[in-house]
Amino acid sequence: xxxxxxxxxxxxxxxxxxxxxxxxxxxxxxxxxxxxxxxxxxxxxxxxxxxxxxxxxxxxxxxxxxxxxxxxxxxxxxxxxxxxxxxxxxxxxxxxxxxxxxxxxxxxxxxxxxxxxxxxxxxxxxxxxxxxxxxxxxxxxxxxxxxxxxxxxxxxxxxxxxxxxxxxxxxxxxxxxxxxxxxxxxxxxxxxxxxxxxxxxxxxxxxxxxxxxxxxxxxxxxxxxxxxxxxxxxxxxxxxxxxxxxxxxxxxxxxxxxxxxxxxxxxxxxxxxxxxxxxxxxxxxxxxxxxxxxxxxxxxxxxxxxxxxxxxxxxxxxxxxxxxxxxxxx
Numbered sequence: 561x562x563x564x565x566x567x568x569x570x571x572x573x574x575x576x577x578x579x580x581x582x583x584x585x586x587x588x589x590x591x592x593x594x595x596x597x598x599x600x601x602x603x604x605x606x607x608x609x610x611x612x613x614x615x616x617x618x619x620x621x622x623x624x625x626x627x628x629x630x631x632x633x634x635x636x637x638x639x640x641x642x643x644x645x646x647x648x649x650x651x652x653x654x655x656x657x658x659x660x661x662x663x664x665x666x667x668x669x670x671x672x673x674x675x676x677x678x679x680x681x682x683x684x685x686x687x688x689x690x691x692x693x694x695x696x697x698x699x700x701x702x703x704x705x706x707x708x709x710x711x712x713x714x715x716x717x718x719x720x721x722x723x724x725x726x727x728x729x730x731x732x733x734x735x736x737x738x739x740x741x742x743x744x745x746x747x748x749x750x751x752x753x754x755x756x757x758x759x760x761x762x763x764x765x766x767x768x769x770x771x772x773x774x775x776x777x778x779x780x781x782x783x784x785x786x787x788x789x790x791x792x793x794x795x796x797x798x799x800x801x802x803x804x805x806x807x808x809x810x811x812x813x814x815x816x817x818x819x820x821x822x823x824x825x826x827x828x829x830x831x832x833x834x835x836x837x838x839x840x841x842x843x844x845x846x847x848x849x850x851x852x853x854x855x856x857x858x859x860x861x862x863x864x865x866x867x868x869x870x871x872x873x874x875x876x877x878x879x880x881x882x883x884x885x886x887x888x889x890x
């Protein structure tokens with residue numbers, strides 16, 4: 561029997577965000593409340609529903625910013641698939657990705673950064689008077705695409721489902737138990753799936769997402785100064801970045817996640833003092849993250865939340881199968 565369309569899981573994400581009244585996004589220049597962000601999401605989503613067929617790919621070519629966050633949520637909410645592209649990629653690389661993905665529309669902040677394509681300036685979307693209709697999606701429908709180079713060195717698209725994104729949104733809240741008073745650093749560029757991870761961590765908790773500028777993103781004094789000014793309490797960074805930072809300069813950070821690279825025991829011991837430390841692992845195809853390890857004396861590496869129970873809840877497992885699926889009982 562064909563799977564029935566159901567109310568958008570993305571709407572559930574937006575509903576969670578509507579419950580919060582604080583600052584959703586902040587930079588060194590400005591701040592944006594949750595209400596203001598969601599108003600822009602609704603307008604952009606309405607524009608897309610009017611001009612783009614549901615299920616189409618919509619590329620977002622921009623730096624990390626509140627506009628990029630708004631466009632990402634709006635594209636998915638409208639029933640389309642978001643393709644995240646870093647504005648700092650070379651024109652040749654962008655061209656390869658666009659030719660492969662064939663997006664129906666490209667949203668950008670600056671057309672000068674684009675190769676020849678049909679595009680729409682982001683600034684005009686949230687200023688327009690567009691109303692949004694409810695969209696219905698299957699859990700297996702695509703939500704966003706991120707291109708990675710992998711081992712081949714050639715761009716390869718990783719397609720992530722609606723269910724994967726919404727599971728991530730709820731999972732990070734269950735794992736990290738963040739509060740609306742927290743501030744989450746968005747260090748990654750939109751071309752990396754950690755960008756999605758940071759956004760989910762902040763918005764699932766009603767916390768603020770702190771987006772540094774280009775100079776503030778540099779490991780060392782620039783990043784440390786930004787994190788202090790914005791009172792960042794949660795950050796996901798690569799070990800390479802942490803090697804160039806002083807743990808004493810992250811005084812407000814109570815939760816630190818390392819990802820993308822191998823974290824040595826020595827580095828873990830250095831950064832574990834005075835905070836919670838987690839090590840996360842992908843791959844992108846698992847919707848950003850497959851496992852999260854809380855760095856303690858334990859050697860156990862659990863799946864993200866308890867995904868096995870989520871998948872097998874209500875299923876009868878024959879005797880003798882449990883050991884294979886869950887590991888030996890103790």
